[in-house]
Amino acid sequence: MSELPALLPSSSPIIVSGIWEVRVAVCEFGERGRLSGLTDSELLQVAAAARRQTSWAQARELAAIAELARRRGEDDPAVGYRGLSAHEAVVEEVGAALTVTGNAAATLVHLAERLTGPLTETLGALEAGHIDLATARAISDGTENLPDDVVGRVQVAALEKASGQTSGQVRRRIKRLAERLAPQCVEERRREAIRQRRLELWESPAGTADLGLCDLPPEDAHAIYNKISAAARGVRADGDTRSLQCIRADLATQLLNGHPLPDAIQALLAQAPPTAVAAIPDAVGEQGEEHDEVIGELAGMADRQLGQVCDRVPARARSAAVAHAVARIDLRLGARRDTFCRGGDDTHGHPGYRAPAALRREIQVRHSTCVFPTCNQPSHRCDLDHTTPWRPGITCRCNLAPLCRSHHRLKQTRGWKLHQPWPGLLIWVTPAGAWYIVRPDRQ
Ligand SMILES: [Zn+2]
Ligand SMILES: [Zn+2]
Structure with a gap:
């Protein structure tokens, strides 16, 4: 030991x-x-x-x-x-x-x-x-x-x-x-786990109870969830004011209790197709060595500049100073952005606020989850955030990244900063002056 x-x-x-x-x-x-x-x-x-x-x-x-x-x-x-x-x-x-x-x-x-x-x-x-x-x-x-x-x-x-x-x-x-x-x-x-499938019941501290179908084949679980969700959205579209969560739970309870459902809902449940998750292409054009080189250069620059910041500046002023240093790195690399921001179609920036579908998919492959360091929200359920807000920020792979709702709001919270000095490479700066580098997904 x-x-x-x-x-x-x-x-x-x-x-x-x-x-x-x-x-x-x-x-x-x-x-x-x-x-x-x-x-x-x-x-x-x-x-x-x-x-x-x-x-x-x-x-x-x-x-x-x-x-x-x-x-x-x-x-x-x-x-x-x-x-x-x-x-x-x-x-x-x-x-x-x-x-x-x-x-x-x-x-x-x-x-x-x-x-x-x-x-x-x-x-x-x-x-x-x-x-x-x-x-x-x-x-x-x-x-x-x-x-x-x-x-x-x-x-x-x-x-x-x-x-x-x-x-x-x-x-x-x-x-x-x-x-x-x-x-x-x-x-x-997976087969062994499915052999252990079961219906579980837990008492909760709030005095409620949870009911769960565990270890189902994923296709069955998703199909059931998607059907009930589709029916719940239908119910809501018809003017029901309960939240989608509640409608889902109530529909499932009624179904499992064997209570008859209105014909319209029966019809929705019978029709609703499982919403297929769009197939995501295997990999975005790997930039390979250039990628490593730029990340290395950036990390070196960040270390030097942030090192100076930490030596010189009293702790309480560090947050602003670190953000400033990262912004300077951002600016310096920004000058090179035109040369290293290259997509399949060789463009840098698209007109308009909304990203075209192909670009959206590319960003979702580059980061399969929200780009906050600890977040697991799948990117297809995230907002596509302009790291530098739209105008002067552009709609491009060098300025877009998936952020879930709450981390989108965190980015706009006082004391927090997010930079994207290289396409797909993000730096978060926290109010305490810590900084976190988030890289593109790689195995
Ligand atoms: Zn670009
Ligand atoms: Zn998130």
């Missing part, structure tokens, strides 16, 4: 070299009174550091569980069929010790065994605070039942980017990789 991950980055004025110092720093900074004296940026660093320590602690927990499971590993032949298997018994032992349910304990023991078996690098990343437990789980779930060599390759590829991705983003990336590297296993896993 390695040391606790550092509480603060090395650039921090506080030198953190070991567990004792980290504890002192946690006490000093974690104390409520002291927190009020920190800058926004320092507060976020303290939160991130505490989170890294949580990951480290969770890695310890899993390693200890795995060691116990290993010791209990041998089934006692004398017990035979009368007792639980060694594995079942250790699950009970862990559940009682940690005060978690049998299911939760079984999941923990399984995860612990995977992370000390084929996924030791994932355990290392958790221990170092590079990833959190949700991401470690995503890697474990996503590589379940895949051949050993594929597990290794998927793990390496996932960890490469995982520290900058949410667990949902890691899950999607692993799914794509697994589908490419072991399509038969993925298909078998």
Whole structure:
């Protein structure tokens, strides 16, 4: 086991070299009174550091569980069929010790065994605070039942980017990789999950209950959802003032209760075709090396300029200064935009506010989700935002990106800035002065 991950980055004025110092720093900074004296940026660093320590602690927990499971590993032949298997018994032992349910304990023991078996690098990343437990789980779930060599390759590829991705983003990336590297296993896993299909009921804290059809074949689930949505839109178009969400829920409840529906709705349900998601072409013209070169140049420029900003400017003024530096980078690269903004049709900019369908599709392929760093909203459900607002901003691949409704509004919120210094490469600047680079999708 390695040391606790550092509480603060090395650039921090506080030198953190070991567990004792980290504890002192946690006490000093974690104390409520002291927190009020920190800058926004320092507060976020303290939160991130505490989170890294949580990951480290969770890695310890899993390693200890795995060691116990290993010791209990041998089934006692004398017990035979009368007792639980060694594995079942250790699950009970862990559940009682940690005060978690049998299911939760079984999941923990399984995860612990995977992370000390084929996924030791994932355990290392958790221990170092590079990833959190949700991401470690995503890697474990996503590589379940895949051949050993594929597990290794998927793990390496996932960890490469995982520290900058949410667990949902890691899950999607692993799914794509697994589908490419072991399509038969993925298909078998899907069939096995479908064999476990079920109707589930949960009580909710609000005193309501949730009802869910789980592990259906996706085509069935989408067809049902699309039919009910189409009927709900019809009901709303006829003047119903309930929200679309409520109408959907009410229609589904009536149907499942066996209550008769008005003829018009019956007809809608019978007709409504599943809305097919438009096929998206495989790849936009790969700009390959030029792409890497420009990203490298940009990152270098950003480091230099932002480095200066951080050296020179007091923390409280950083946000504006960082935004200013990014804007300067934006301007400098902007001069080159005419040379590197080239599409299939060799154009730069389209007349009019609305992007033509082909350009829209191109942008949706370039970013399959909203371009906020942690957002998973599919781009076909997003607005196509002009990064620099329309006029002087133009309708072009170098100035368009998908943003979901709430991140569209975030962009317009005080203190937030979004730049697109190169087509498909976006830089967010936050009120605390942090900046996040979002690159075009690539495997
Ligand atoms: Zn352009
Ligand atoms: Zn979003």
